Amino acid sequence: MQPESTSMRYRLAAILGALIFYSAFLLPERSFAYASASSSVTWDNQTDAILREDAQPFPYALGSYTGVEIRDVVDENGKARGLDLVRRVPSGVPSLGNNQYKTSDIKLGEIQWWYFPEESVNGKKANSTTGLPERITEGQTSDEAVDSDELRKRDGGLAKRAATVYLSLTMCSKPDVNKTSSKALDSIPPLPELNLYVSTFESLQKPGPGQDILKQKVYTAEEGYVATTVEASGDVFVGVAVQNSTAYSGFYTYEIAASIDDYFHSVANEPFLYFVDSDVHAALLTTDNLTFSSAGSENYQQWMNLTPPFTMFAHNVNDTAISGLQRSYCALDQWAQIGKGDHEVEAGMINRGLGNKPKEQFYITSLNQSSHYQGILAMDGNSTNSGNGIVGGGGKVWKPMSFATKKDDNCAVLFNLSFCSEVAYAVPSNPQLGVDALRSTYDNYAASLYKNFSYSLDQIQCNTSNETSFSLAVGCNDCADAYKQWLCAVTIPRCADFSSTEGFLRVRNAAQPFINGSSLDPDDSRRGDPAQNASRNPMIDSDVRPGPYKEILPCRDICYNLVKRCPSALGFSCPQNGWLDSAYGQRISNSDITCSYPGAAYDLNAGWTLHEPLGVALLALGSFWVSFWFST
Secondary structure, three states: OOOOOHHHHHHHHHHHHHHHHHHHHHOOHHHHHHHHHOOEEEEEOOOOEEEEOOOOEOOOOOHHHOOEEEEEEEOOOOOEEEEEEEEOOOOOOOEOEEOEOEEEEEEOOOEEEEEEOHHHHOOOOOOOOOOOOOOOOOOOOOOOOOOHHHHOOEEOOOEEOOEEEEEEEEEEEOOEEOOOOOOOHHHOOOOOOEEEEEEOOOOOOOOOOOOOOOOOEEEEOEOOEEEEEEEEOOOEEEEEEEOOOOOEEOEEEEEEEEEOOOOOOEEOOOOOEEEEEEOOOOEEEEEOOOOOOOOOOHHHHHHHOOOOOOEEEEEEOOOOOOOOOOOOHHHHHHHOOEOOOOOOEEEEEEOOOHHHOOEEEEEEOOOOOOOEEEEEEEEOOOOOOOOOOOOOOOOEEOOOEEEEOOOOOOEEEEOOOOOOOOOOEEEEOOOOOOHHHHHHHHHHHHHHHHHHHHHHHOOOOOOOOOOOOOOOOOOHHHHHHHHHHHHHHHHOOEEEOOOOOOOOEEEEOOOOOOOOOOOOOOOOHHHHOOOOOOOOOHHHHHHHOOOOEEEEOEEOHHHHHHHHHOOHHHOOOOOOOHHHHHHOEOOOOOOOOOOEOOOOOOOHHHOOOOOOOOOOOOOOOOOHHHHHHHHO
């Protein structure tokens, strides 16, 4: 780097002359010969001496020249181009290593400085580490890899192409609010602003408030996170400043990192976690599809065979511990009520739901009844490794989402059933029944009923020529799958709070007493309505005894799907007119769940795309148990 003025050049020339004088006349011959052969010597602030690359000290201290680096410059062909004197950062400013985070406490009204040295800016990129499998998307194309090290080669040994430097900061803790008389959320003042100042000018090595706005850029942290990129070929200077505030006291704790590879800490602003269902103390959530590769492909199997790569945090919205820090992994890991490593989080890979593509599922327990939560998907490091020296080692946080637990305790979340494997939602329940007993009660009942259908399907000519087959578009396996999905949907209905007022819900079991022993008023008309005073499945009233609840009806396209996929000889048909509306719900475009279907989750319109009709259909078969479901 060149000095900024003529006087500075004269001073540096004098320094160089003095060093040559010392080398030629005052040093022993052996020392002089060694120094001449050395490729470079640098200033060491700790020992107040000049050090060569082999760390052997120059024998004379040059304290008056603190901040000077003497560099033997060579061009790209290895030819010497002489010595260069380079101005360095002020003493006492700590440096950042590539993909090496540092932690610091900063008081209100304080400013702190860091720098990312030129050697790291123009250094070699980090070795890649094993991460997640490739995420195949629809219509994906491969981009040619570019050797970024080649783009940053030295030009003539002096000028260097600019490199992209990734700066990131996450706030791990926050100062304490002084106002304690009220706990109302709207009474808590905004957190003091934390700003990140960045300069690449040698003349502005301590950027911050009040400095030349043309030589620095400023960025404000949002929800505990701030990041930016800067194009640089030399030192990058960073200032971290916090506004003063009379409403708060204490300090922020933060992590700061720089990298030429990628952000050490990162966030995603799109939704990737979806709420499936809940009961009074647990919730079921799932990620978006992790890949669109076909079943049986290597990529598909790589995702399904993973140790669950994501984690999630859950936090009651009435608790302010993570308020203002929702985009900081280190803050969530420290302050969220439920998070990574807690026994309340059960994670696993699934391919259930829309598209039958790989996803990660989370079952969260120990939640409070009738409460609202924030759910935040996150990744520890790059999913397989974390911490210093790892590209992306500071973790990643996705956009928070909201979910709530139920008010009534006669619905329970069921999933991972052996036969009805697509069932994953709250079902009519009784607190006296354990989850395992409830799961086997429903699953075994559905499996036993499936046998009757399989006997009928055996009478159909499935493995036959095209001329005698019942359809050229679908076969008996398609019919069997559609029937199984329908059977599970109607024998294991989706349960909602009886107190819910949503218009698409249907009252069930109104004649039975509630779990607490109370009952509906004897004059309540719902007790005398056959469609409302019993469950769709009589086994629920006799074996489970959940009391009154409301049902999210199966979607009507379930019916159409079954009729379309099965031979007419089986006599399947859909109810007509008012019967269809009373027994089955209808999907509403751009809306949340208004009817039940496999893989249904809330806010799917922001993520998943439905590519083909999925689910199960209504069966109007002339057997005694089907006619009952048909009428209700």
